[in-house]
Amino acid sequence: MVETSYIPKDLEEALRLRKETGAKPIAGGTDLMVAHRRGTGVVPKFPWPVMIVSQLAVFKGIRLEDGEVSIGAGCTCHEIEVSELVPWPVRMAASLMGAQSLRNLATIGGNVCNASPKADLPVPLLMLDARLELASVSGIRQISLNDFLVGPKKTALRDDELLMRVIIPAVNPAFTYLWYRKIGTRRANAISKLSLCAAITIDTEGMVTDFRSASGAAGPRIARNRMVEEMLIGIPITDIEERLPAFLDAYDGILAPQAMPEYRRSSTRRMLEHFLRTAVTRPAHGIIE
Amino acid sequence: MRETPIGTPIRRLDAISKASGTQMYLSDYRFDGMLYSRMVRSTVARGRIAAINMPPLPDGYYFITHKDIPEGGVNELYMIKKDYRCFAEGDVRYIGETIGLLVGPDRGVLLDLEQGIVIEYEEGVPSISIEEGLACKGGPFVGDRNLFCDFTIDKGNIDEVLAKAYRVVEDEINTGWQEHVHLETNAAVAEKEGDKFIINISCQCPFYVRKSVAGLMNRPFEDIIVRQTTTGGAFGGKEHFPDILAGPLLVAVNKIGKPIQLVFDRHEDGAFSVKRHPSRTRFKTALDKDGNILGMDIDVVYNAGAYESCSYVVLQRGVFHAAGVYTIPVTRVRGRAVATNTFPSDAFRGFGAPQTLFAIEVHMCHLANELGIDPLELKKRYFNKKGDITVTNGHINDTVVLSEMLQQVMEASGYAQKAATYKPGSGKGIGISFYNHGGAFTGNGEQMIIKAKAKLHRRADGIVAILVGSTEMGQGLQTALAKIVARVLDVDQDRVVYDNPDTSCVADSGPTVASRSTMIVGKLLERAALEMKERWEEPGEIITQAEYQHPEGYPWDQSTFQGDAYITYGWGVCAVEVEVDPLTREVITKGVWSSHDVGVPIDELVVKGQIHGGIIQSLGYAAMEKLENTAKKGFKQVGLSDYIIPTSMDFPAQTATLVHNPYPYGPFGAKGMGELVFNGASAAFIDAVSRAVDTEIRSIPIPPETLTELMKHGA
Numbered sequence A: 001m002v003e004t005s006y007i008p009k010d011l012e013e014a015l016r017l018r019k020e021t022g023a024k025p026i027a028g029g030t031d032l033m034v035a036h037r038r039g040t041g042v043v044p045k046f047p048w049p050v051m052i053v054s055q056l057a058v059f060k061g062i063r064l065e066d067g068e069v070s071i072g073a074g075c076t077c078h079e080i081e082v083s084e085l086v087p088w089p090v091r092m093a094a095s096l097m098g099a100q101s102l103r104n105l106a107t108i109g110g111n112v113c114n115a116s117p118k119a120d121l122p123v124p125l126l127m128l129d130a131r132l133e134l135a136s137v138s139g140i141r142q143i144s145l146n147d148f149l150v151g152p153k154k155t156a157l158r159d160d161e162l163l164m165r166v167i168i169p170a171v172n173p174a175f176t177y178l179w180y181r182k183i184g185t186r187r188a189n190a191i192s193k194l195s196l197c198a199a200i201t202i203d204t205e206g207m208v209t210d211f212r213s214a215s216g217a218a219g220p221r222i223a224r225n226r227m228v229e230e231m232l233i234g235i236p237i238t239d240i241e242e243r244l245p246a247f248l249d250a251y252d253g254i255l256a257p258q259a260m261p262e263y264r265r266s267s268t269r270r271m272l273e274h275f276l277r278t279a280v281t282r283p284a285h286g287i288i289e
Numbered sequence B: 001m002r003e004t005p006i007g008t009p010i011r012r013l014d015a016i017s018k019a020s021g022t023q024m025y026l027s028d029y030r031f032d033g034m035l036y037s038r039m040v041r042s043t044v045a046r047g048r049i050a051a052i053n054m055p056p057l058p059d060g061y062y063f064i065t066h067k068d069i070p071e072g073g074v075n076e077l078y079m080i081k082k083d084y085r086c087f088a089e090g091d092v093r094y095i096g097e098t099i100g101l102l103v104g105p106d107r108g109v110l111l112d113l114e115q116g117i118v119i120e121y122e123e124g125v126p127s128i129s130i131e132e133g134l135a136c137k138g139g140p141f142v143g144d145r146n147l148f149c150d151f152t153i154d155k156g157n158i159d160e161v162l163a164k165a166y167r168v169v170e171d172e173i174n175t176g177w178q179e180h181v182h183l184e185t186n187a188a189v190a191e192k193e194g195d196k197f198i199i200n201i202s203c204q205c206p207f208y209v210r211k212s213v214a215g216l217m218n219r220p221f222e223d224i225i226v227r228q229t230t231t232g233g234a235f236g237g238k239e240h241f242p243d244i245l246a247g248p249l250l251v252a253v254n255k256i257g258k259p260i261q262l263v264f265d266r267h268e269d270g271a272f273s274v275k276r277h278p279s280r281t282r283f284k285t286a287l288d289k290d291g292n293i294l295g296m297d298i299d300v301v302y303n304a305g306a307y308e309s310c311s312y313v314v315l316q317r318g319v320f321h322a323a324g325v326y327t328i329p330v331t332r333v334r335g336r337a338v339a340t341n342t343f344p345s346d347a348f349r350g351f352g353a354p355q356t357l358f359a360i361e362v363h364m365c366h367l368a369n370e371l372g373i374d375p376l377e378l379k380k381r382y383f384n385k386k387g388d389i390t391v392t393n394g395h396i397n398d399t400v401v402l403s404e405m406l407q408q409v410m411e412a413s414g415y416a417q418k419a420a421t422y423k424p425g426s427g428k429g430i431g432i433s434f435y436n437h438g439g440a441f442t443g444n445g446e447q448m449i450i451k452a453k454a455k456l457h458r459r460a461d462g463i464v465a466i467l468v469g470s471t472e473m474g475q476g477l478q479t480a481l482a483k484i485v486a487r488v489l490d491v492d493q494d495r496v497v498y499d500n501p502d503t504s505c506v507a508d509s510g511p512t513v514a515s516r517s518t519m520i521v522g523k524l525l526e527r528a529a530l531e532m533k534e535r536w537e538e539p540g541e542i543i544t545q546a547e548y549q550h551p552e553g554y555p556w557d558q559s560t561f562q563g564d565a566y567i568t569y570g571w572g573v574c575a576v577e578v579e580v581d582p583l584t585r586e587v588i589t590k591g592v593w594s595s596h597d598v599g600v601p602i603d604e605l606v607v608k609g610q611i612h613g614g615i616i617q618s619l620g621y622a623a624m625e626k627l628e629n630t631a632k633k634g635f636k637q638v639g640l641s642d643y644i645i646p647t648s649m650d651f652p653a654q655t656a657t658l659v660h661n662p663y664p665y666g667p668f669g670a671k672g673m674g675e676l677v678f679n680g681a682s683a684a685f686i687d688a689v690s691r692a693v694d695t696e697i698r699s700i701p702i703p704p705e706t707l708t709e710l711m712k713h714g715a
């Protein structure tokens, strides 16, 4: 059992440590420290070396770059929640995580890299086609979040890599209607029982030009499927009702909840149905509740 | 003459230390040479221990088991029964049963040692649920029927009534396990002082701990001194359960000679501690053709877990409360406590009453549905009145003011209008429940078993010390008792002190349970204070004492359970309004209104604190506190992210009112109320949800996934 921990002073050292020792980064520690806790008065023990990265400025900052939103891997849920640069569903998801103290510590990098099927931020991020920037001593690469999330608690992160930032591409034209709903086990400090993020774009002719939806906690991976979304794209919004049953069945097909299947499936159905039917009525407000 | 009523709030005695964070709790104390300890527990629900393979113990580390109980000592913890073993010996009966105690200086090493122990079992077939216990799955392990107790009380002849009834409505209501989640986990430090043993412990009942463990050492009670440390919540979870810590610690200290600490982690406290009894209550209710209730045949079964502990007594309270606040002409109530291979069930706020009170309230709603009337209309017809005959053929001695309380709740909640406009299945609903709680020990327990004493000491410095074994655990008892004494003596509040009890210094005022402390111990202190007041002019120190006296004229026969099970009750009415989210089936509670009869509140703020907390706890019980148990793993929801208790965001601000209804034998007219406030909100909530979704609900808790299933099958 290795019990080494490092506090790198800059990115270069962090990447070198990562390469040479295989040290795992600890950001907020709200997943790692909890998973490896050993009780009162006993320090956590990790099966690999660890390095604390929360002090490194290079992981911080939310910026607009070429129309894309760049969120440093070390940004906390609180920072994301209050940033006006960040798209609404991501802010919403961040604002509903844990409680305030948790949101002050928990990072987007940790949430994404932990790859829990119940993690909240990956749901809107996946819907928004987010990309990740990964760095190692050999250089930098980008990968789509979709490719990064391999399975429950499994990512495409290589042993020598660190996540630098999350990039959210611009959406043009903007979504006409948006939906985000987290069903927690209670109203605060709750892990998701289910979540759903959805968006639809309707042009001036009333044609649906884009539609997306992603589900959290409804299977071993955050669920999204472009082919199913396309069932609703390119049709007049007024045809939604007619397409709805086939679409809902197809969407149901991409969910794979182990526990509470009836609840997770039927609630998802009702939420999507409600979102789409409300969109048909063309309400003035873009956020549907 | 003072003008302020006794109920006018004062600053709590413990307010500053707790709010400022300076208050020390058990895990804050350090003793010279103190060692730590860790329990080694059974990982199977039923079986024989074939072998315990120990890793090598480093110097200074010990593994304590039943073999370390000294000559003459017995491997039992003397609770109400003596069946609960200190250490498993030969067989194990539930996951989490104590097998041994690892002791040593470093908690990390203890953890590694625990993980290095390999225990081999010959596994048996466990029974977990009530049904499995009753069916003696795996063969009975208590008697030949797996029953700790089985008794029936009759009022009139129910068989005749059922036979001639116009119709009989059958029903079955179930409730689940509930975890106490006291903020402070279970914790104790045992040490030796001279030839006496000292147990510093977070607990409700220091004298219980002493009694429970003395037999392990074959010593008189006095050789064990128990000092209560400031207790961060208990809810019944620290009534008998501290014995489970104190026993092994005592055996270890006897062997090792150094102070030893045992503090549970939150996760341990959830997985390996006692819980509220799950229950199954069946009704056969006889109606005449006009819809009048002629009689009820009620069959109550509680899941007691692997040891009896106090289950018989818990069940008695459940049985005696089975008809709720209603006078039903003819009743039969049968009670059974079934043994299962689960962590023993034990005391929890309400002590058996909440389960049957929930059941009768829900059943009354179902009867009303059958009859096509508003549940409130049906319930009102059967309200207890003074002089009514109870299920134990005793009397209701209180002047019952439920109608006045109902009026308060109706006005505050707008019940009538809401009940009429929220159509069944509309997603909106309002519900209402009625409940009571018998004050103090059941029957003649106060007189025959407890025999409480209280002592007051005016010290040389003129300060008056309250010397009783009753404990503060956050409920406000120090404040209430000190207020009674200061008020009687007519001295400033800060001249009365009340420290955490030490069994070698204070009078045994009985356990801090059964909502008895203000009502019974407060009364004793009132009497001791009156005597002290008469002697006030004497120079020097004064000590006065009082002993419990049972009021005349309230007969009770403990062998037949006939008579006045309780001299008095606290009474409650609660209305809850909900909205069910049509998409997600989440239940949003829109309003909570209650009225309580606690006699006279000794401190209104303390009483309101109890009401708010008790009601939230009761709502959590019904709405979200799901706790499952499996034969392989034991309790499933053990951490605070899985065992879901409500936050302040989950329920709205409450409106709580009180009625003034002095109890003649209580101090300043006060009676018990700490448990009462837990006993009813769950039923009002379920009534509201049932109406909102137009589906009968027979089991709690109902998280949205359960509600979804119910609505699907109901539809």
Ligand SMILES: Cc1cc2nc3c(=O)[nH]c(=O)nc-3n(C[C@H](O)[C@H](O)[C@H](O)COP(=O)(O)OP(=O)(O)OC[C@H]3O[C@@H](n4cnc5c(N)ncnc54)[C@H](O)[C@@H]3O)c2cc1C
Binding pocket: A024, A025, A026, A027, A028, A029, A030, A031, A032, A033, A034, A053, A059, A073, A074, A096, A097, A098, A099, A102, A105, A106, A107, A108, A109, A110, A111, A112, A113, A114, A118, A119, A120, A121, A157, A161, A162, A163, A164, A189, A190, A191, A192
């Ligand atoms: C009380 C509580 C409530 C919670 N509520 C929620 C909730 O509502 N919703 C939710 O989704 N989660 C919740 N969580 C889980 C957790 O807080 C989140 O997943 C959080 O975002 C993790 O971030 P962190 O910085 O603390 O991660 P850490 O624990 O520091 O790390 C998590 C994982 O990510 C890796 N990692 C971190 N940074 C990097 C990086 N830059 N590059 C590569 N790998 C990296 C770590 O090595 C580790 O494997 C809760 C946790 C707790 C304790």
